[in-house]
Structures are given as structure tokens and as C-alpha cells.
Amino acid sequence: MATILARPTTLPGRSTPPPGHLSLNTSQRGTPAAIPNKHIPHCSPGPRPASRLISSPTSPPSATPGTETTSLLYPPTGYKKASVSDVPVYALSGTQLAQAFDHLASQPLPSAKHVFPWLHGLHADNQLQLAFFIARKKSLRRTPRGLRGITIVKAGGDLTHSKLKGAIAPEEILQGPSTLRDRPEECFLECDPREGFSVRNFQIQACKMATVSDIVVYGDAGTSAGEVERLAGKISKAQRAWQRRLEGPNNTERPYNTFVVTDSYSYLETDHADLIALDSEGCMTSKVMDFFHWERLEMCAMSAPAEIASNVWLGPTPDPSIAGHEVLRTDDVPTFDIMIEASDIAQIPDSRTYDVLEDLLEGRTQIEMAEGAVPQLEFPGSGAIMPPTWSQNEVDGLVEACSWIYRQANGVVDDRKRRDSKMSLGAEVDSDGDSAMHLDDSSEIDGRKILIHCTDGYTESSLLALAYFMYAECLPVHDAWLKLHMDKKRNFFAYSSDVALLKAIQPRLLQASPKHTGAITQLCPLAPAWLERMDGSLPSRIMPYMYLGNLGHANNPGLLKELGIGQVLSVGEPLSWEENATGEWLPEKMLFVDKVQDNGVDPLWSEFSRCLEFIDKGRRNGTVTLVHCRVGVSRSATICIAEVMNELGLSFPRAYCFVRARRLNVIIQPHLRFTYELLKWEELQCEKRGKPMKRELEWATIAREIAAMNKPYSRQG
Template sequence: MATVCSVRPAPLPEQRAPTTTTQLSINTSQTGTPRAVPHKHIPYCSPGTRPPSSQLDTPPASPPSPSQLIETTSLTYPPHGFNKLSNDPPVYSITAEKLSQALDHLATQPLPSAQQVFPWLHGLHAENQLQLAFFIARKKALRRTPKCIRGLTVVKAGGDLSHSKLKGAIAPEEILVPLQAAKDKKTEDQAEFLEADPKDGFGVRNFQIQACKMATVSDIVVYRDGRTPKEEAERLAKRLSRAQAAWQKKVDGLQFGGRLFNTFIVSDEYAVIESDQRELVALDSEGCITGTVVDFFHSERVEMCSMSAASEIAHNVWLGPTPDPAVEAATSVLPSAKADSFDIMVEASDMAQMPDERAFNLLEELIERKAYADLVENAIPQLEFPGSGAIMPPTWSQAEVDGLLSTCEWIYRQAHAQVYMDKRRDSRLSIGAEVDEDGDSLMQSADELPYGGRRILIHCTDGYTESSLLALAYYMYAECVPVHDAWLQLHREKGRNFFAYGSDVALLRAVQPRILQASPKHSGNLKQLCPPVPDWLEKMDGSLPSRVMDYMYLGNLGHANNPSLLRELGIGQILSVGEPVSWNKAVTGWPSENLLFVDKVQDNGVDPLTEEFPRCLEFIERGRRNGTKTLVHCRVGVSRSATICIAEVMNELGLSLPRAYCFVRARRLNVIIQPHLRFSYELLKWEESQCHKRGKPLRRELEWASIAREIAAMNKPYSRQG
């Protein structure tokens, strides 16, 4: 049973704690598995209009092939100058220094255009008739492996990626058929790559297959940690070399007269790599993140906490994420918003019960006696409150509403130092409390209270979901404003990004007269208790659009079709990507020049978006110059429009794709952004143009296979399969 009153230890200093990971992750969370941000979900994204079955032999239109063929060069091909460790199969030796140079060189090579590598990267299994019919139909030449793409795959012998992990490293089982399965077919030496392409279904977001697909067009480097025998690394390297030969024969029939890809073994011990080539190390030998390699999970967490960083929403009452010293160290958290600067914490959680008078009394005992300091040094008293969505209309009880209002009143008294000093309590309820000569508990005097009241932090894991019910209710109570004004003012004036459940808004609208009448700022005017409901609120279907930048919002078609809401948010421009608004512009008085419709862009993995970036970003910038905000939307607000927003963040903040992706993903609040494979690849190419624009040399932080692999790992906790 959840408690409603507890003592929260003060945060420990930042520690470089060991971390563990899953096979599909660069995750460095201390829990050992990727922690999904609570309450996010992956919405369904329609791929657009598919051709009828009678037209499946006609592939969708593709943009013309570029005139210039880009081919990636490599320092490992041909393998001249590398010591040959084995002839049959061929395996070469490579130093850690040379590996670092090879990876750095690869990061400076322009990628082939999207037209050259798609639809191959989507996955075109010979038995998947739906996928083949949609993407290539009779153009079987499109099934061939592109000759312009070349990678460098790093594989860790032993496969334990929880420690001693190099940049972009994967486990052998991610690309090789399990040895037992191979033994059943031929011999123990037999090796082959996994068939990555899905055999059935239609998919344009097959991020999970990219590492394996890229391994088939890559030189492969095997390394080992200090716990893995050298012989094991050698056996793995030979298996990979044989798999390369078998794949080339299967795909090309060795018609090119020689091996196109080769296998290498790092000759240096891992301790040497960790010492001399720190730029390669993602996780050290103890499993600690080094910070030299972009970590998607950590970056998302940092961006989320930065976006929802604690801020004051009312006198002495702050709203923010659950304090995490490790994340705070990576963000610009003001000293006034750090955990140890608060006197009381109120945690909103799905597991919490509604607090009652006894819980309030007990917490006041802890506060006034400072007995909690005897239990846990520097501990902070904490009250627990049910998370958002926990009180469901129309079945809520009067007790739940009483508890909500009592909590608001109690927080207000604490924040304003309005403690009833004449209250006498039974000493038996005191925890470690001192008593006077009559046996009564010693009460704290008003002079001993913090000046102006106690500082209170309302928090939850992400800082914007589970705490939104209490935050809205408290703001209504403290400021005597209806729920729609509380929602807007917290977003606009207080700068809070938070997700409000429809059930919470319905509850607060139903009990609004009672909350406002109890407010200390209630003037006695009955009209104040029942204000008219604005038009935009009646049209709301979900939460507000997501504020990605101060001047740019990301939303769905429903947001775009609610012009009254957009005006309330200061949004004066609408950028529609593939989905036009349905309201009459003339009736609403919306200037036509403040609308931009990007037509003929479906979420189908075929239609490109890159060529639309310049005019879309110029439209957004024009609104910014004119002092107005722009809503970027498609149908769901996760793929086409998210791609435009990522492109703008890269353009404005100069971020790489991995960092811009996490930036936008965190700010989409409860929805997982889902740019499909082609859009994501186009964004990686956009990174190249951004470097050129800034006069900087190209140097990608992560390669395509690693980016796709991390996106797949981040989304897996939310997928139905995961």
C-alpha cells in the first residue's frame, strides 16, 4: 500500500556510478534497462494513400536520381598495409589508433543521397510481396544492394555491451545467425548474416534492421574486453569473414572478382584503448558513461529535465521533475531550483493515495520538530499525491474531491507561513519530538518559519504529466482562475510545458465552483465562479500543441483546426505538411500569407521532404521576425511535421541529428515522434548541409546504423511487441 507521507533523503552528490545496457542500447541508466519516459505513446501514422491492388505493379513516383554518384571511401579498403592474421578465411589486424582514424574518416564522408539507398534500406525481402509491390513492383533493379554505400561495423566479442563499449559497437548476435542454427545446416565453421528484411507486413520504420543491413556493406572490426579470451575474438572474426564471403556470393555471385569487405581484429588490449583512445569509448571497463559518445537515452532525459526544469508557478510553490543530481549536473539548473533548496516536496505518483488530515498533521510534525533530521540527515519531508488521470469522471467520489481541495489549502498555508500556532497535538503523535514540562509538544514559533513561508516542489518523473492535475488545481485555488485560464497561464505566463489529461480537465471543470469559492482570492462575486467556457476549450481533443521553440509549436491536424486556441497561444502562422486545414480562412480572418501548405508529401517512405526544408524554415523565420509563432503540423504531428521541426532545431541551434532528435522528442511531451526511415536519413544528410552553411568540416557524431539502432531501442518500450 502506498504511503502518503514520507521522508525524502537529500540528493547525494553526483556519482559516476556503473551502468548497464541492453543489447540494443547505448543506454547508461543505473537501472540496467532503458527506462521509458512515463506516459508516452507511439501513435499510428498512416502511410498515406496506397495504390489499389490492381495498380500494385506500378511503383509510386520517386524523385529523379541525382546526376552525381557519391561513393564513400574508407581507410580499411583495400586492406593494404594491414597485417594478415589468417588466410582462410582472411582476417586482418588493426590497431586502436588506426580504428579511431578509420571511424573519424568515415564521419567526414558525405553520405549517398536518399534516392541512392532507398527503398533498399526499408527492407525488401523476396517473400514480402506487399513491401516489394509498394516500393519496386516491376523495377527489380531497385532490389539490388547499392554500390555507393559503405560502412564500418564494430563488433564486441562476447557481446556484453554493459561495459567496455566502443562507439557504435554491437553484439555478434545482432548480425550473425546463431551458431547452433548454423551447425544444424552444415559445420561448426559455417557462418552467415541474419536475414534482416522483414518477411511480411508493410513498414517504413524498420529502424531495428539497419545495423544488420549496414553490416553487410561494411568492413567489420572485432574487439574484446579484458574478460574475453583472445581465442574467442579470433573465432568470431573468422565467422564474420566467412559470413561476408557467403553474403557477397549470395548477393553478387563474386562477379566483381574479389572481396569487397573485410574483417579486422583490434590488436590492442581494451585497457590500452581506454587509456590512449578515449574518443572511442562509450562505456568504460566499469560500465560508466564517458561522455565522449552521444547517448540517446541520457540525452533525452537531459532534454526532458531541461525543458521541464523546476520553476515557480505561485508564491513559494514550484513545479518540476523529480530531482536527479546526475541530470541536473548536465543541465543549467538554477541554485534556487535544486532539490536541497526546498523545504517540502509533493510527489505525484500513480501509486499514491489521496492524503487526508492525518497525513497533513504527521507531515507538519516532521516539519515543525525537524525530527526528520534525526532520521535521515538533511532529509526533505515529502507528501504523496495521486497522479494525473487517477480521479476518473464521472465516478469520482466526494472524498477524492475533498482530498484534492484539502491538499491545495494545505500547500497554500505552508507556502504562505499560515500555520495554526494554537494547535496542540498529542505528544504520542510526535516523532522524536521534544516536550515541555506539561508533556505538550513544543511548537515552532512564527519567527522560526522561513521568511514568507516554506518552499514547496510539486514533482513527478517527467515534470509535466503526473503532476499536472495537482498543478492545475493548485493554480486555480491560489489565483482564483477557472481551469481554462489556469491551463493557458501556466503555459504562457509561467512557461510550463505539461500534458493535461482530458479526464483531469473534465474533473476540474465539474468542481471548479467549489475550488474558486474556497480560493483566498475569491471576491464573493458569484459570476467569478461560473465564467463562460471559451470556444477553443470545447474543441480541444487532447492537450495543447507542443512548444519546441519559443516561436515554433509542433502539433496535429486537430490543433490546426482550432484557430481560437492558436490565437490564445500567440500562434499566428500555420505550416501544414501534407494535411490542409479544413476551416474557412475568410470567416476566421486568418491572413492567407500566414498559411503555408506543403502538398504531395505522404508518410509513405517514398515522398521526399528535403527540398521543402528551405521554404518551410524561411516561413517559420518570417513569423519569428514578425513576432508571431508558427504551428507546424501534419495529421498526427509525429513524422512529417516533426521532421520539419528537427530540421529547424538543427538549423537554429547548430545541433547534430542525434541531439536535435532528442531535443524535439523530449518536447513532444506524451507522444513519441516518428519520422520514418527516409525522413531520418534525409535529416542526416541535412546535417551535412548545415556544416557547409556554417563553414565547418563535416564530422558526424554518430553513423546511420547507430542512430537507427538507438531510435529502435528508445521506441521498443512503447511498442506492442516490446
């Protein structure tokens, strides 16, 4: 028997502790939690770049090309020395730290050509990485000049509370006591990968940037000043050892220094709230953007509950931690009478389950629910019923679920013989062969409001939602797919197995539909050619005028036409249409950006303006544009992020989460260089709007957060 639960009503919104997976260090409680059904696709880097691109690729212009980023912490002559005896460590007040942060955020970043390929990670023993990026140009392995940051380290390393903006744990940059005699006891981690090839080494950026940063150490209320100073002393020694390693043992220069925060964390919470990511209780303050939290908000905003048929709504599982947030549309969302959760582990409900639930709804049972609780039914999620091995019971259960939902939503109690007979496709007949006459044994009740939901609001619930939409509106598969997306404005993902299943049982669903006219031709309409070429997923609607997709979407012109897409922007991957398909598309409706591979070397910055002008021209003419590359997660996603920043005025971190949430089950993966170029694009957006430039988050923090978000989906575990 399937499970019936009573879900409590949404709790009042309040500041809540974040999940225990905001950091890459292992000292935190909890592990990263993956959103069901999302995955990181493989992105081929393409052929090895030509030598001319390796030596001097086009890069974003810098306001101060070739000059060093200035810092209020260097030189440290204006700061008092802390009481660390054998190494230089300086004292820093909360006010001075806030000023240093603000100054750094206003400094233009060096151009990409000055920091790449160094940021990719170029370990001396990694011949594959070296051969791809620098060939015989050993000078490109050197630490770039002009790159300077501020790294915040929390003594004790517990980042589940009392976390400053961008803070990391000591073990993320320092290695333990070395067993090698020629190494000092305190030194930075060797973070560049020794083997393998990657253009997405986001996980090493915090450590790499620590080697070119002034480092600030602080503690929480439970950490003594002595512990903070001891850690600062170790870091100062590591800085000195690293500099000697790079410049030689006789070098006495200290371009980077170590500081300790002398003010208490409670003082920082009170007087410098903009620095606080997590307060002393472990609650998010909303003063510092959190990638996990913002992705969840954007996901719920994109898939907010909406009515897809009379009294039947589709949306995400209610989340008390974000209830009432300003980005969520909740004004027109009703109080639901029944909630149906789609889940991979759920079973098909049987007739007894429905009887129990109806008794509960009608008060015909002694079971008492808590005040405000909503009865919840579970149903198998998308992809759970697999062709060609599905059982007849599963198909019967899906059809019965649609019928039961319809009766509840439309206030109909119907005890008549079901019309979804598996043997007959025609109207019911009596023993004489005439059309059967029915007594009016139906009665009406008030229709109940029903929410079909799952965690993300667009994946696991899609099979049941599509099946019900077909049943309630008597629509064939292809019409249901399009109307749910176009007319009901729903972004959703379904598996190819869902397409096959719904196509196979389409006659049964449509015959059982209350809107079925009895015509056999209504049950098996001719399927369009584009449906046969679709794997279940539509391209992702990022903006009303812009879709993001893969090469398969782009090579399905019939689907593009049905979606109202009239322009195609191809980034690095040409189309391969049949000749008869190209006639309806004028050349000015196609733009191909050539010579851009996903290799971490080819720049995309120089194409931003041309691509965005193409998209904007289409929008002004009322034309929707598809932006695609091969997989639809790196090159094309970069263009879409740039457009969202340009159109909505969002910072790069927020635009990244905006697009990531709307790419549905596929995780966007702009590589390191594209990500850096987008951070430079943010500078240009500020200049364009006449606003003072102030990055919301710094490069190391952004890269670290992206790495933490991707970790649950990584093949490397």
C-alpha cells in the same frame, strides 16, 4: 493512509553506469524502461505512392552522386593479416581504427534515392512491402552501390561495459548454425521482415549495414585474443557467403573485410578516449553521445523546476545521475522543504497524513530524519481521478491538498472552519443571517518551499499543479491552462479526464481560494469555445517561436490565437476551418506543403528551405508558427528538427532528442527516409557554417539507438 517518505538530498554528480537497455541484444542486464505516460501514436502511410514517385523521387543532392564512399580500410593491402588460418582477417591498431572512423565521418552519405527503398527492408517473401515500394521493379531490391560503413562488434557481446562507439553484439548480425544443408554454418541474419508493412524498420539497420561494411572485432580485458580471432573468422566467412549469395558462387571479389583490434581496451581508453562510449567499469564517458542520456537531459532542461505560485515549484523528480550538467538550469532552484510526488499508484492523503507531516516539519515527533533529507508526500497523478466515477472523497482530498499546500507555502496556520463548503456558494453567515465574524485565530510561520514533481516533470504532476494554480490564483480552468503555459512558461500535458474533472469542481476550488471575492459570478465564468475542442493537450512548444502539433490543434483557431500563434505551416494535411474563422488569417500567414504522405517514399528534403524561410519570416515579424501534420510526430516533427539544427547548430542526434523531449507525452516518429534526409541536412549545415563535415554518429548507430528508445513503447513488445 498515504505514504510519507524522506527523500535524500541530491547526491554529488559523477559518472554513472547507464541503464541496462542501451542495446537491442538480449545479453545485457535489465530491460528498457519506459517513461510514464509516453506513447507511440499510429501514423498512417497514406495511399500507395504513384509509380513515378517510386522510380525516381526527389532526393537530397550528394556531394559525390553515384560514387562510392571511400574507406581507409579498403582495400586492405596496407594491413597485416591476423593469425586466423583459413580466412582473411586483418590486424588493426587503435590509431588506425580512430583514423578510419574520422575518415568515414567526413564522407558524404549517398543520396536517399540510391539507398531507398533498400533500407526499408525488402524480403523476397514479403509481398505487402514489395508491392508498396517496388511493384514490378525488381532492380530496386538490389544492394545499393556506393554505400559503405564500418561495423564494430564486441566479442562476448556484453555491452554493459567496455563499449566502443557504435559497438554491437555478434548475435545482432550473425545467425546460429543453420539446419539447412544449402546454407553455410556462418552467415548473416536475414533481417528484412518476412511479413507486415513498415516504414520504420530502425531495428534492422545495424544488421543491413553490416552487409555493406568492413567489420572490426574487439574484446575487453576479460576476452582472450583467441576468442576475438575466432569471432573474426566466423564473420569473415559470413561476409564471403553473403557475397556469393548476391553475386553468384563463382564470384571471388571481397569488397568488405574483417579486422581485429590488436591494442588492449585499456590502451584505447587512455590514448583514444573519443572512441569510448562506456569505460571498463561501465560508466559513460561523455565522449560519445548516448541517446537515452541526452533525452533525459533535454527533458529535465525543458521541465526544469520553476515557481508557479509563491513558494510552490513544479519540475521533474531530482536525478542525481545528471545533477550539475551544463544544460540544466539550477542556479535559481532553492533547497526544498517539502516534496510532493505525483504518481499513478499514490492514494489521496488524509488528515492524519498531514498531521504527521506537520509534526515532522515542526520537530514535534521522535522520528529522526537523515541529515539533509526532505519530507516527501505522495499524491495521485494526472488521469488517476476519472470522471464520471470519481468519489466525493477524491474531490475533497484534492481541494484539501490545495489548501494544505497554500498554508505551508504562505506561512499560514489556519484552524478556522473551511470555506470550501459543498452546500454553499456564497459567503459564510451566522445564525442571524449576517456575515460571520471570525476571531484572528490564524498565525504566521515562515513559508516553506514546495516542489510538486514527477518523473518527466510535465505529465503526472499536471492535475495537482493545475488544481493548485486555480486555487491559489482564483483562476477558472481555461485561464489556468493558458497562464501556466504562457505566463509561467511551463510545458505540460494533461488528459481529457483532467479537463473534465477540473471543469466540474471549478466552483469548489474557486470558492475555497484565498483570493475569492465572494462573488458567485467569479465561480462559473463562461468557458471559451476553444476549451470544448481541446483534449487536454496543448501543441508542444519546441522553440519560443515554433510549436509542433497535430491536426486537431491546427483546427482550433481560437486556441491558436490564445497561444499567440499567428502562422500555420501544414505539412501534407490541409486545414478544415469554419468560414468565419479564416477571415482573421491572411493568406501569407498560411503555408501548405502538398503531396507529402508519411509513406517512406515522398521526400521532404526539397521542402526544408521553403518551410524554414516561412518560420523565420514569422519570427522576424514577432509571429509564432504552428507546424503540424496529421498526428504531429513524423512530417511536422521532421521540419521542426531541421529548424532546430539550422537555428541551434546541433547535430541531427542532438536535435532529434531536443524535439523528442519537447513533444511531451507523444513520441516523435520520423520514418527512415525522413531520418536519413535529416542526416544529409546535417552535411549541408556544416557546409553552410564553413565547418568541416564530421558526423557525430553514423546511420546504423543512430537507427539502432532510435529502435532501442522506442522498444519500451512498441505494441510488439
